Amino acid sequence: MAKELESAVERAARVKAHARAVGFDLVGVTGTAVPEAFARFSEAVDKGYGAGLPWLVDEPELRRDVRNVWPAARSVVVLGVSYASEVPGYLEAPPSADEGWIARYAQGRDYHEVVRRMLVQLVRKLGDDAALGAIPSVEHRIFVDTGPVLEKAFAQAAGLGWIGKNTLLIHPGGPGGGGEPYGPVPPASLRKPGEEHGRGAARGSWYFLAVVLTPLDLAADTPETDHCGTCRRCLDVCPTQAFPAPYVLDARRCIATWTIEAPDPDAMVVPEQLGQHVFGCDLCQEVCPWNRRPSRSRHVALRPRPDNVRPALDDLASLDDDAFRARFHRSAVLRVTREHMGKVIKAIRRA
Ligand code: B12
Numbered sequence: 001m002a003k004e005l006e007s008a009v010e011r012a013a014r015v016k017a018h019a020r021a022v023g024f025d026l027v028g029v030t031g032t033a034v035p036e037a038f039a040r041f042s043e044a045v046d047k048g049y050g051a052g053l054p055w056l057v058d059e060p061e062l063r064r065d066v067r068n069v070w071p072a073a074r075s076v077v078v079l080g081v082s083y084a085s086e087v088p089g090y091l092e093a094p095p096s097a098d099e100g101w102i103a104r105y106a107q108g109r110d111y112h113e114v115v116r117r118m119l120v121q122l123v124r125k126l127g128d129d130a131a132l133g134a135i136p137s138v139e140h141r142i143f144v145d146t147g148p149v150l151e152k153a154f155a156q157a158a159g160l161g162w163i164g165k166n167t168l169l170i171h172p173g174g175p176g177g178g179g180e181p182y183g184p185v186p187p188a189s190l191r192k193p194g195e196e197h198g199r200g201a202a203r204g205s206w207y208f209l210a211v212v213l214t215p216l217d218l219a220a221d222t223p224e225t226d227h228c229g230t231c232r233r234c235l236d237v238c239p240t241q242a243f244p245a246p247y248v249l250d251a252r253r254c255i256a257t258w259t260i261e262a263p264d265p266d267a268m269v270v271p272e273q274l275g276q277h278v279f280g281c282d283l284c285q286e287v288c289p290w291n292r293r294p295s296r297s298r299h300v301a302l303r304p305r306p307d308n309v310r311p312a313l314d315d316l317a318s319l320d321d322d323a324f325r326a327r328f329h330r331s332a333v334l335r336v337t338r339e340h341m342g343k344v345i346k347a348i349r350r351a
Pocket residue numbers: 036037038040041044045049056103104105144145146147148149150151152153163166167168169170205206207208209210226246247248249251254256257261279280281282284
């Protein structure tokens with residue numbers, strides 16, 4: 001039997017070591033509620049900015065405190081996985097009129113699958129610790145994207161980064177979340193952009209977020225502070241003026257909603273503002289100075305598949321249902337149907 005880890009600090013350190021061992025790039029800990037963010041969330045939903053997406057606007061109370069989702073939760077472990085790539089972006093190498101843009105987060109393997117597998121490994125390691133008597137034997141709940149959890153707000157509270165004016169979580173670089181140094185700092189001659197403070201925790205917003213709810217009492221980290229300053233590039237670049245104010249997104253106007261979430265894209269898409277976007281949009285991240293010179297994600301499965309970078313619109317439009325499913329096998333693009341993407345492609349061509 002191992003000695004029981006008696007303090008919340010020791011237990012948090014153990015969880016973080018496991019998180020890094022299974023491949024998470026960022027990890028931090030916080031409590032079960034983010035009251036200020038919940039107030040902002042409620043205000044945004046009341047104004048209609050949730051675009052009527054049922055999984056976002058229904059049962060808002062669930063998001064007040066994760067104990068409304070799972071009463072046993074006592075701490076929230078927040079995790080980040082980089083999907084940064086060196087593929088030139090939409091603005092750097094604009095797609096031609098015959099090409100579409102699939103957002104970076106969907107250019108590789110479906111992150112729900114990749115990140116979930118890492119979460120399961122993390123929870124397994126905690127189970128091993130419990131079997132050794134190092135921590136109490138408890139259940140955990142894991143979430144990546146689809147749960148009623150304000151992941152960005154928890155990530156900021158857990159010190160992983162701050163929510164920028166583009167409403168996304170931006171990691172400042174260096175420590176791997178939670179204010180601890182992450183990985184050795186390589187010698188200057190070997191450093192890549194973004195590795196100024198240590199490997200594996202490049203700055204920027206090209207991170208997926210995930211959450212583990214745990215009944216364990218873990219020491220909380222210090223929230224990250226805002227580093228947007230006077231910059232407003234993301235607000236100015238948005239082709240649909242989807243930001244009614246800094247830090248506030250009206251999802252009804254976001255190309256990601258139009259091309260992915262809208263029940264019927266014809267009812268929402270403004271073709272003249274769509275550009276070449278067939279699935280998602282990266283513009284408000286591409287212009288962010290914190291995303292300049294991204295270092296490539298170490299997660300091979302998340303790296304872009306060449307055929308998902310500026311795919312020919314004709315090729316996409318020619319797929320039947322089976323071919324569409326085969327083409328996007330294990331890809332987040334399967335969030336939409338062939339018919340849905342077909343309508344988006346028609347809108348691109350109408351403009
Ligand atoms: C709904 C949703 C969407 C909606 C709405 C987006 C949005 N900004 O909320 C749509 C479909 C538009 C969308 C688009 C995208 N999404 Co999305 N989405 C979600 C989801 C499922 C819920 C987010 C949510 O609760 N929104 C509710 C609204 C009201 O909250 P909010 O705008 O985030 O507002 C918060 C902050 O802005 C803050 N806030 C508000 N006002 C102010 C003011 C100040 C001063 C401060 C400091 C803070 C602050 O408080 C609010 C509450 O937390 C999360 C996963 C999850 N479960 O959390 C992924 C998530 C946010 N999406 C993600 C991604 C990658 C994207 C896209 C980049 C995909 C793409 N390339 O097309 C785009 C980005 C668009 C954008 N600029 O946000 C990632 C973001 C990772 C990161 N680094 O932040 C997440 C976390 C998924 C994941 N698990 O990785 N998404």
